[in-house]
Amino acid sequence: MLIYGGTAVTLRHKFRTATHDIDYALRGPSPLFEDCVAAVGEKYRLFPHWMHSLEQFTSAPHFRENFCRHADALHLDAASGNLSFLVQDSDWQLAHKLCWFRRDRKNDGRDIVGILQGRDGDAAKQVSRSVQDVFGEDATFDTDGTMLLDALEQGINLDELAVRLYRRAQYYETVYSYLFPLLCQKDVLAAGKICWMESLFWRTEEDIRTSLARYGVHLPSIIVNHTARVMFKPEFWNL
Incomplete structure (x- = not known):
C-alpha cells in the first residue's frame, strides 16, 4: 500500500x-x-x-x-x-501543494511551511526544484501557489508565512461556514459560485455587494456589514 x-x-x-x-x-x-x-x-x-x-x-x-x-x-x-x-516523499508533497495550493485549506499552507522549515537553503529554489522534478520543466503553479512562491522569493520569514497562511485559511473557512448556508437559502447554485469563486477576489464590503447583485441575491445590510468587518483585516492580505 x-x-x-x-x-x-x-x-x-x-x-x-x-x-x-x-x-x-x-x-x-x-x-x-x-x-x-x-x-x-x-x-x-x-x-x-x-x-x-x-x-x-x-x-x-x-x-x-x-x-x-x-x-x-x-x-x-x-x-x-x-x-x-x-x-x-517531501518533494512530491511540495510539488502537489504548490501546483494545487488552496488558500482555504489550513493544512496546505502549514504543510508547505513545515516541510521547508525542516530544510536548509533557499526556500524558493527548493520549491521550484521540487515542482520541476515531479512534474517536469514546463510545470506551472496555480494562482495561490504563485502568490506563495513570490512571497518566498521576497525572503519572507517562514514563521511569519505560516501565521499569515493560517489566518487566510481562517478567513475562507468563515466564508464557507458562515455565508454559504445563508446564500443556499436564497439560491444554491449562486451560493457555490459566490463562495468558491467570487469570494477569492473580495477585498472590501462593496466587493461583496457587487457579487450578490451579479447573481441577484439579497442579504440584509447588517449581515453584509458584519461579514466585511469580520473578514477584511490587513493580515489576511499582506502576504
Missing part, C-alpha cells in the same frame, strides 16, 4: 501530529482490503471516506510510475508486528 497526502506528512514530519483521513493507493484492485476498510469504519463509527483511495494510481501508468519514483518504504513497529508502507 502507498500512503500519500496529509497522512504521509504526518508520518514523515514532527510538526504535524494528526490527519483528517488516510489517502492511499493500491498497486491493484483488492476487494478484501476495501471490505476491511468498510468494516473498521463501521465498527468505530468513522465517516464514510475515512480512507480515501487514489483512483488515478491504477488508471494512469505514467502517474503511477512518477508516484513510485517519489516514495520510499517507511517501517513502523506496531503491537501486531512490523508494518511497512510506501510513503510519498
